[in-house]
Amino acid sequence: MKELFPIVAADVALFTVIDEALRVLLLQRDNEPQAGAWALPGALLKPETDLSLEHTARRALAAKTRVEIPHLEQVSVFSGPERDPRGYSVGVLFYALLPADQAPAVAGAKAADVAWSNVAHLKRPIAFDHREMIALATTRLRQKVERLILPLHLLSEKFTLTQLQRVCEAVMGTRLDKSSFRRRLRSEQALVEVPGDFEVGANRPAQFYRAARGFRFDIDIE
Amino acid sequence: MKELFPIVAADVALFTVIDEALRVLLLQRDNEPQAGAWALPGALLKPETDLSLEHTARRALAAKTRVEIPHLEQVSVFSGPERDPRGYSVGVLFYALLPADQAPAVAGAKAADVAWSNVAHLKRPIAFDHREMIALATTRLRQKVERLILPLHLLSEKFTLTQLQRVCEAVMGTRLDKSSFRRRLRSEQALVEVPGDFEVGANRPAQFYRAARGFRFDIDIE
DNA sequence: CATCTTATTGACACATTACCACTAAGTCGC
DNA sequence: GCGACTTAGTGGTAATGTGTCAATAAGATG
Known part of the structure; x- marks a missing residue:
């Protein structure tokens, strides 16, 4: 009708x-239509x-999440009489x-109807046209990272360069070269060191960095 | 309300x-609200x-145009209670x-309420948030051309490399170097020669090219 | 035929990148 | 304490891409 x-x-x-894998939040639907299938929050x-x-x-x-309001970006519009x-x-x-x-604060222990699903192989049944949506959103995110627009919102405020590289690799789905990666970061001037702050572990400590002032992830509205 | x-x-x-200037189609509004101001077709x-x-x-x-259905691409969504x-x-x-x-078929001689307005300096009063829309659409188009995704839909089926370069320059608003431009085109393999077909004029004839099979302007849906 | 105009190709310096190797600084096991 | 081990961080070289300018090619025009 x-x-x-x-x-x-x-x-x-x-x-x-x-x-080290890119994941997307999915919710299992309670009600018809498509009860039981997994959908993006909406x-x-x-x-x-x-x-x-x-x-x-x-x-x-906010309805399904207890965390800070994250970075949001528009991807595309889907429309039609048969989508729903x-x-x-x-x-x-x-x-x-x-x-x-x-992430753990979102998909808590009790919530069986909340999942962080690996984008590389979505095994759950996906509701509506949300599989296409996930694919498009992933592509858009990758394009940003390709253009060297760093996905700093995937990290906490302080991070090491290796952590940043791992995140970019997870988004892109490929390995990146350490030397090239760092050289590009240097020329971008997007990051600044946090002086005297190192991540310690079972090996050489790593310098912490944070976003330089004026950092913007949404570069295309200019 | x-x-x-x-x-x-x-x-x-x-x-x-x-x-050699990038232009956008504007229509002068007849009715309120914003009668007299210029707006995008909608x-x-x-x-x-x-x-x-x-x-x-x-x-x-189609309502304002008599031409073939052109290439269409989604840019963004604007929403809110105060836009209109x-x-x-x-x-x-x-x-x-x-x-x-x-283009002449669209903005015919009689139509005083239709204009191809130069994007570089929009002098007409623009209705609603359409000035912002034009700016965003222009940026999006430029990003495509920057990424070497050729705006072949701005040309007829056959074209010379110089014509293509002029179109790219109009979109970008800058001059491009002939040698670099052609080198990039060669490596892209996006164009093929039309054998034996030249544009003749008051000087050396120019080879006509056309899009290679499989050309797509909308590269991001993958 | 000399001249003018645009098309097309080439040469070279310079910047960027991929790829691999090296050094540095810590922990761990003994 | 000391060598093995692990990860952080830096260098070097070859290949590739780019900006700039110049040279050559192929027509028309007078």
Whole structure:
């Protein structure tokens, strides 16, 4: 049955890196349609309260997440009469990045219906067109990192260069050369050392870095 | 006054190159709100007939244009309660490319309310948030060309390398070096010669080229 | 035929990158 | 204490890509 007004919703691909693999947050659906299948967190636009669709997306995350509001970026719009059996729907896709150390707070021990699923091989059944959404969001994120726009939002405030490299490798799905990686970082001037602050372990300590002032991940609105 | 359902519309920044300048199609509004101001062509989503918002965008173009359906690409979504005085609105922005030789068919002699406006200095008063839309669409297009994704849709099927370079220069707003430009083209293998076909003029003839089979401008959906 | 204009190719310095090797600084086991 | 081990961080060289400028090619024009 066709509706006069479309359903307008925001969906969010929330990424993090766990075990050196890029993962996306999925929720198992309780209700029909597609009960049992896994979907991205999403929310319907509430015109009375949402100042924009980004606001809607934040609300969708807040409903299932106890963490700081993460970095959000718009990816694309999916629309059509057949996407959702409930009627014509317009879904605005965002992606967001969550530092790995905050990931456990989201998918808590009890929550059997919450999963950080490895993007490289999504084994769970995916609801609606969310598999395509995840693929597109992943591609978009990769393009950013390719263009040397560092996914610092996947790390905590302080991090070592090796940690940053591992995160970039997880996003890209390939290994990167240490020497080249660091040379490019130097020329970018995007990072600054945290003087006297080292990560200690069973080997040589590693210098901590943080984002230089004025760092922006969303470089294309100019 | 807040509405229960948002207005959902598609707007299109239709680009072409005239006089070696990147230009965008603007229409002067007849009706309130913002009567007299210039706006991008747009259309409201009709759930009964539009298979997707891209469909809506094509319809918006068809209403004011007599030309072949051009290449369309999604840019971004603009949303909020204040964008349009008629109520909460969700506007999906597309951009499209039109070969320069088809541009006259759009802005015909009679049409005083249709203009190909130079993107570098938009002097006309722009309606709503369409100035921001034009800026974002332009940036997106430039990023593509920067990444060596050739805007072949701005040219007719056959073209010379100099014509292609002029078009890229118009998009980027800078001059490009002939030698470097051609070297990059060679390594890309995106073009093939049209054997024995030359543009003749008051000087040395120029080889015509066309897109190689498998050419795609929309490289990021992968 | 000399001249003018644009097309097309070439040469070279310079910057960037991939790839591999090296040194540095800590812990661990003995 | 000392050598083995592990990871951090730096260098070096060959290959590749780029910016700049110049040279040559192929027409029209007078």
